[in-house]
Amino acid sequence: MFNMFLIMPAIMFLFIFGIFIFIIMSVVKNNKKTQKQDETIMKYNADVITKYEKLVSSMPSIDNIRKKASRTKYIVILVFVIMLCIPIFLSLTRSINNFRYISFLIPLLFVFIIVFAIKNSSGTKKYKEFYKKTVIPAILKEFKSSLSYDMDKAMDKALYNESKLDIYDTYSSNDTITGTLCGKKFIMSDIHTQDRDTDKDGHTSYTTSFHGCYAVMDIDKKIDLTMEVLNNRGSLERIKKVDTDNSVFNKQYSVYSTDEIIALRILTPDVLDKIVLITEKSGYSFDIKIKNNKLYLRFYCDLFEPSYKDNKSDAVYAYKYITILDNIELIVKEIFKLLDELEV
């Protein structure tokens, strides 16, 4: 007869082990995908990567912090795996009664998971803090000297709301870049908005509505137009959908505007091609909106959370900073040029 005292811990053990394997598998899969993307970026942007590596070579402590954080992570994972293997080993080598060990090991495993999470997050936190305080300002100084970065500064919620690009329940913002871009006042911040859902039992869950970079710029010219270039989704404003003559663009983006003619005067075939090219090269998509004499941009990428794998992956992060700013500059320059020419 099976003893409940043995079966329950065994099931729990198998359950935890299954989750563990699942997490490992998805992390490995995700890592492979990121690695492939990173390799493509490194292949085509060798000059930026070299510049970055030269930049961080003057910061010897970055390697130490990264190594320390990685070391802690790997040691904890190793111990965790060993602890999981002990009961399996015992059950295979001796008798089924050794499953009793599991009942003692389960609480221990939970404690370990908590310690792991705390340890790992503190290591990562230290590294991220260092990266944000030292590396990002250095990158900006090197590549975009007219901009400055503040990791604790938040963008005003009202400034995000006025674009009417999102409906959400919770809002958080940090990592703000301010300054001038193309001679215009510029502000960009890392934004995270969430929707709150409460089920019949009163359980509340949150889903991300938007997580990425959001930028705002003033348009000097008075222009009575609302135009949206959205990443394949519907508009929150009640404005007309405009089709473009670029089929690749149409697959990735939807255009809405109060004036079809002005929208297509701004979205010239050249601009459409540029948007497609930027999306293709950078791997992230974006929203562009013109409203109330302001230009709003939203980029679907998390710029301010570097991993701490190695210098190369950091360089890819740095590349993303630079390209996102380059791309903003490119789009903004083109749009402002067209807006200047536009006689409305």
Added chain:
Amino acid sequence: MGKETLLFIILGIIIIYVIAKINSFIVLKRNVERSKSSIDVFLKKRYDLIPSLVQCVKEYCKYESSVLKDIKSLRKTFLNGNEESALKLNNEYVKLVALAENYPDLKASDNFLQLQKSLSKIESELQASRRIYIIDITKYNTKIKQVPGIIISSLMGYTEIKYPEYIIDDVKVDFSKKD
């Protein structure tokens, strides 16, 4: 459920589908007509500037009187509703603007600069409306040629719309060139 009920349901679905298809053809055709008329508006706006342009050019290039005469008469024919003259008028118009490029004094004059600004705006509007027209024609032509819509469209007499020559072959006037 009896056979008759089933037949009625199927027939009902088919009728609803056919009505929806015909309505979509009507909407698409209206869109084509609307975008075509907006091109005509901008073309008219463009050619309305011809008398001022001719007047302005006349003062500086007295030896080009034949071009000015031709364009004036072509404009009249176009305004009288002769669509065939559009292509000729367009060619003459491009010639006229190109002519102005050859006279630096003319290019520098206030009147011409003002005209140039208006023409640039109209050119850009025209280009946008032309793109809308082509998009609308493409959408309409694709829709009526799709299966099973093609059966309804051919029964209802919806035929493919050709892209008008004077719209496709239009030449963009570039004022950004400097001597």
